[in-house]
Amino acid sequence: MSTLLLIEQVLNGLQFGVMLFLMAAGLTLIFGVMGLINLAHGSLYMVGAFAAAAVAGATGSFLLALIASLAAAAAAGAIIELVVIRRLYDRDHLDQVLATFALILIFSEGTRWIFGSFPLFLDIPAALAGPVTLPGGIQYPAYRLLIIGIGLVIALGLFQLIARTRIGIQIRAGESDREMIAALGVDISRLYTIVFALGAALAGLAGALVGALQSVQVGMGEPVLILAFVVIVIGGIGSIKGALVGALLVGMTDTLGKVLLPGLFGAFMEPAAATAVGSSLASMAIYILMAAVLLFRPTGLYGSA
Amino acid sequence: MSRARAVNLLLFAMLPVTALVALALDEPFIITLATKAAILALAGVGLNIALGLGGLVSLGHAAFFGLGGYAMGILAHHAQTFTPLMEAPFLIEGTKSMPVIWLTAAIIGAIAALLIGALSLRTSGVYFIMITLAFGQMLYYFAISWPAYGGEDGLSIYVRNGFPGLNTLDPIQFFAIVFTLLAVVLFLAGRLAAAPFGLALAAARQNPERVETVGLSPYRLRLLAFVISGAITALAGTLFADLNRFVSPTMLSWHMSGEIMIFVILGGVGRLYGPVAGAALFILLEHILGGLSDFWHVYLGLLLLLVVLFARGGMIGALAGREVAHD
């Protein structure tokens, strides 16, 4: 395999990882601060994508579409937090799983009801549709590069938000001692709504950005949700840093596995069998990675016991 | 007879009565629905051993359900194409015999549960939920990308597998087989819950520290519960595949895991007959709401949400009242 192709695949892995980070960051924050497992996070990703597709269809503006995805997902997040999720904070995980699974059913079928079963398409803006030439002569799609950029900027912003701002201090305090910060006069339920809406907005943005690469359809959020779980298990629950490292690991492993493994098996097997074994194994690579992390660090790379 | 016992008996009788009435009215479709409910109930009984008794919130039980389905699909596929499953190091042929397929499926389910459980049970809480979900998804993607047995399209089996002395193509006879299995498993699951193992397992759910202090290992108790649970769910999976004469990766998808969990919850978690009530209710809803609207999952979601938020005892809880401590 040529070096150029490999670098391109590494960039693809990075882009995938960055998208997973947007999903995983919200999930891990919501878990860390509120102790809630939210299966409906994938639905918020889908809401963002549909909002973007609808707005782009109506206005033709990609920027407006991205803003719409953020706004719609944040609004959907805030609404479900106010109506359903806040009743679940002091429930056990089983209730949280069931209630958020119920939300998935409602979101998915509701979206199908409104938009129909056919996928929508969100076009990459013309200015970003072509490739750019990177140092070393690598041609890489401008849009994917933009995604990597946006993802990294958001990651940086999140670290700053948590480390520097007032709300970040409250979030960190909320992770360690809920009663105490309530006693100090912080409006806990408002903080929770904000954190939930923030996580939702990130998921919605990810949905819109990826929606332009793939199609926008019902159920699109679920595979990503499960990958985000793998990311969190690897990175450690509640850790933004863990989410970033885990997301990049998963993104790289998945992308490079799919490219490299069939070739690897091709070295000592006949081509058809090598493709079959290689691609099946590649589909399992990230889970094997997860199992390996679990064996050595059951609480993840950056998780506390 | 206590009210809870009366409710259980009623639930237990409901499926065969429905099937027999349908037979008298010559409505084979209803018999098939009752069969489906009994199979899904069996899957729920399996999950309930881990979930209700052991407190293990597994979102990956579709893995076992689907493995059971594929055990039947692969064995029957080789039998119907007259090709051996493998030749070296020793010959394994396909089969169309239900008892052999059941046994194989249960063993495969148990082994898979042992492997997944040994890893996942090193963690607890949300980690456990996410990890079981992830391992289930791993098998799903594997089934899609492995081309030998149909990949994404799945495997069709032309004729339902056979059971000695019975005609499995006759809906009522197939129902009888399925229901008998359900009854046997319910009986055994009831005994298991009342046995020292059940006492210790449920204690480990309430307070693992207490169980360790009396010299028992919560990890081992849970792992064994998970293995038994996986084996039963795999058994249900073969029957489900046999009912449809078809198996596909859908059986392995996490929606399936969620649905099995819904049967347990709608019925009442931790209740022996909960999954029977839940599965029957689910089939009923699917049939009635599905007839009213293509988007019946919205109503299912709303119902589930209401049960979780406001009626945590599920259907049996509503009918039989709060569970009283035994003895």
Next chain:
Amino acid sequence: MTEPLLQIEGLHKSFGALKATDDVSLMLVPGEIHALIGPNGAGKSTLIKQIAGGLAPDAGTIRFAGEDITALPTPARARAGLGRTFQISSLAMEYTVLQNAVLGAVGQRGSVWRFFKPVMGDTELRATAMAALERVGLADHATTRTAELSHGQRRLLEVAVALTLKPRAFLMDEPMAGLGASGSKRLTGFLDGLRREAPILLVEHDMDAVFALADRISVLVYGKVIATGTGDEIRANPQVREAYLGEEDAA
């Protein structure tokens, strides 16, 4: 001197800069009650956790009945014969009092792997459980849900479950707490006789009970054992007086 049943040597445990257990050595010999006292935060519960399992020491060894148990997990230590009661009751709260005691009997029997025999119909297990409940005075509450017991009664149930294990030594973390004067007096009398069955390492705040019961007392301050001796020796020990009363060291 009799061979010690439980022997702890050079135990260390730190949490960051805090030395919770600082070079602790102590032993428990058959037939005795060895009380462990010390001000709040002295590290008594941390020490008990390391002995019972569940918290690994940074250094040091714990030997029980001639075996090095330092690396064993909690269940193995319980099977080796360490019967523990908790400072904060740790019981299966949904179960009845009897079910909790039967759980102990099941653990003592060691064979949880009988799958199809109803446990509550097992006369032998029930007899063991009821006998233990009777000894602590909870027999009348056998069918009560554990969650409905008072805090003091839960302590007694902890002791009863430990009895069903027929342990070779007891580790009791504040069994008197929440019992009230008469309850505490009754339990004191009971523990007094119990030492003949198995020695007791007793962490207790009730000083009347401690001085009435203990053959030996060890005083733990800031993770260190500052003194070990009989009740009279401890009362007269200047370091102990300083730790508790803030008196100047006479020397």
